[in-house]
Amino acid sequence: MIGDDRAIHGVDLLYASFQTMHRHRRRFRSDEFDYVVVDESHHGPAPTYLPTLEYFTPKFLLAITATPDRMDQQDIGEIFGDPIFRIELEDAWARGLLAPVDYRVMTDEWQNLEVLDTPIGKLSIKQLNKTIFATKRDEEIVRIIEGRIMHLFEPRVMIFCPRISHAEHIADLMEGATAIHSMLTSTEQEDRLNGFRDGKYRVVSTVDMFNEGINVPEANVIVFLRSTASRTIFFQQLGRGLRKSKTKKHVLVLDFVANCDRLLILDELRGGVNERLTKLRSRTPGGDTPIVIDSGDFIFDEAVRDVLKILASIRGRYSNEELIEIFRAKALELGRNPTGDDVDADPALPSRALYYKRFGNWSKLLRLVDLDAAFFRSDDRLIHELKKLADQLERAPSTKDVKDTHWMAAPKTYYQRFGKSWSEVLAKIGLTPARKFLSDKELLDKLRAKYQSWTEQFLTMANIDADSEMAHSSTYRERFGSLDSALLRAGVTEDIQVQHQKAVLTKRLKELGDRLGRTPGRRDVDKASDMADSSTYRKLFGSWNSALGTAGYPQIRVRRTPEMMLADLRMLVDKYGKLSQPIINSESGVASSSTYALKFGSIANAARLAGVEPNNSRIK
Structure with a gap:
């Protein structure tokens, strides 16, 4: 089943993409499913995935991935827990x-x-x-x-x-x-x-x-x-x-x-x-x-x-002390513990295999280098460090404070040792969260204000926990079932959330146009690492032209006569030396490839009428 059908028909086993479930999750109760399987679970921390994961509360959650080590260093274990089975390639x-x-x-x-x-x-x-x-x-x-x-x-x-x-x-x-x-x-x-x-x-x-x-x-x-x-x-x-x-x-x-x-x-x-x-x-x-x-x-x-x-000789002539010093220098350069990928990516470093051969495993290496091998730290040391950070901040630290402090162990370590929620961790260590007891109305008022001032596309539990002025995300889950349910209770309807996403994306599109000094194209958006891709714009706004119009830009594609369309093909061949669907679809001011197919039967027919034989055998 696809689309809305999933929520309408009663089934024992449901398959859905994350994109579909993200759009339709509120059609289900948060406890609708006893057993949830998450494929490609290394995407879990992503803002497009996390709201869906946080919404559902199954009795059993199984996460599957072939690549658990994310390149942005985020730990999926904070969402799914420690792995129960792992097999190397x-x-x-x-x-x-x-x-x-x-x-x-x-x-x-x-x-x-x-x-x-x-x-x-x-x-x-x-x-x-x-x-x-x-x-x-x-x-x-x-x-x-x-x-x-x-x-x-x-x-x-x-x-x-x-x-x-x-x-x-x-x-x-x-x-x-x-x-x-x-x-x-x-x-x-x-x-x-x-x-x-x-x-x-x-x-x-x-x-x-x-x-x-x-x-x-x-x-x-x-x-x-x-x-x-x-x-x-x-x-x-x-x-x-x-x-x-x-x-x-x-x-x-x-x-x-x-x-x-x-x-x-x-x-x-x-x-x-x-x-x-x-x-x-x-x-x-x-x-x-x-x-x-x-x-x-x-x-x-x-x-x-x-x-x-030769490489073995170059990378293998180090003493253990030299290997440790080189590793420590790399850690200081990165501002964090180096991973195996960091070592492999730097040709100036000894190989990952050499480190494993000399020290046995990565944890032992981190301990010898005296970096953050948190699981070797005693409970007393973890407590001392969290209280030290609290003294510096003059308040109870949030998980974001801990993550941003290079000498601290990861929040995951505190969860493993002291409790399932951050408030429980703070309570066991003897710290009072910088949050007083709030009524349901106060919680919802704060959440509504937080959302109204939010400048990103999505608001997640992690964003709530990073704000020391907000109640902990677990409070919202306990009181309202999920963040989505709390948002609805706060009057932040699905339509309001869509409008918010549109406003954020429109603002980003304008900023990109200002940087470029011209109307941005889909390719510009897809190349920008700090933006959603062009397909997201098309889904939310209905079309790329509609997104441009909302941002105040003139629509790129205008109604073209057949003669104008054929002239455009000749221009593209002169410009690129060939003709292909990607070239047609990426060129500003030119009708889309589907329009050519509709008008002339196929791009190949249009090319022949324009007097330019397509040299791309894949154009039909």
Whole structure:
């Protein structure tokens, strides 16, 4: 069931996207569901997810994610608690739960390999990256890919590119290829993805759209043309090809992203898989036949092995004391505890694997460095530090105060030791919350005033807790069931919330236009890291033009005559040298691709009438 149907029909099992449930959650009681399963739960702290999670109060909440470590350092454990089961990628591979991999590092155009003869101590990782690795031309990359997949039966290829324009270009160069990216409409994205699943397209090029939430077990070739400093993103993209299927014997990975960081990640991954395989194969069921699992292989040629030897020498010549000092310096630079991803992203640091090899685990390392390994702190120390912070603030600290104080343990640690709510934590430690008992009316009046002065798109429980003048979020939950229910009781109806969101988004759109000095386009909004994406504007305002009009900008698209539309196509070809749906849809003042299809039957027909033969075989 979709949309409103979910809330109308009585069902035992309900599936819904977070977007749908966010819009319709008030149609359900907060205790409607006994058992709630949250997929991709690492998004939990996001303002678009948190209100829905805070609204429902199931008897059992199960959170599932393949990437629990968020890049913004937020801890999903504060929402869902400690993990009850976890399996690392290396373990899953070694147990045969994933497709065997044939991983090839493409070294065809490595250059200046004589630099590897430089004496150790006079060569840095930065110098290696700059000297050895050369970027291939797209045409050469396509030639290599085609040569590698020609012997495969029904290859289904996913190519990860650094930019949308690059994804489009790669798709143009390959037969039976299409590009999927954020500049396409959701309908276009879905149509192309289904075409890839069904075999209409044998190749799909993309940027970040397949990092998660996409299940295409048919994919049996993964190609990397983009680098990333995040192991999380790399493993997400690699994982698109690791799903097993009846027709897939293994997944071929072609990695053109040659740099020292990537080689180190791959070497550590290979070592982890082999180590676990050795342990598994040493077990003999019934004392007879050893376990045999095909996990595939990472093919490293002589050049890769030589570089890895140099890297091992460069990163392995540190004493334990030097490793600790380097780690402490990185922590001071970041203003927080470094994560494994932080270490991997900095080529000047020793490897994550070296730290694990020397110190056993990250917690022990943090303790030796004397940073915030909070679970090694005694209860007395935690109490002392919270009271010290209270003395400095001259009031009871909020969870935000604790998070913003670098020498404090995380609020999660206090929850684990002293109570399930912050008010309970403060009470056990002997601190009085800076909040007096308020009647229901006073609580609702404060909440209404808070919402009216709120300048962000959504108001969450975390925002309430960060305000020492407000009652704790648990009070609102206990009195009214949820924050949403409290808002409704305070007179903040769903219509008012929608109008508030529109006002916030309109203000942000005006600010963006002021920075740009012109009318902002959808691409400008999608590039702005501090704004909601253009699809959010379209959903709330009905259309992009309506959003622009509300912000006081002239509407970009005007009624165009057929002659004007054909002239626009000629202009686009002159400007870009080609024609495609993303180009048409991103150009200000030009009718949308759907309008062309409606007027002329297809974009290809319109192009022929305009006298410009489309050179993009994917335009229909």
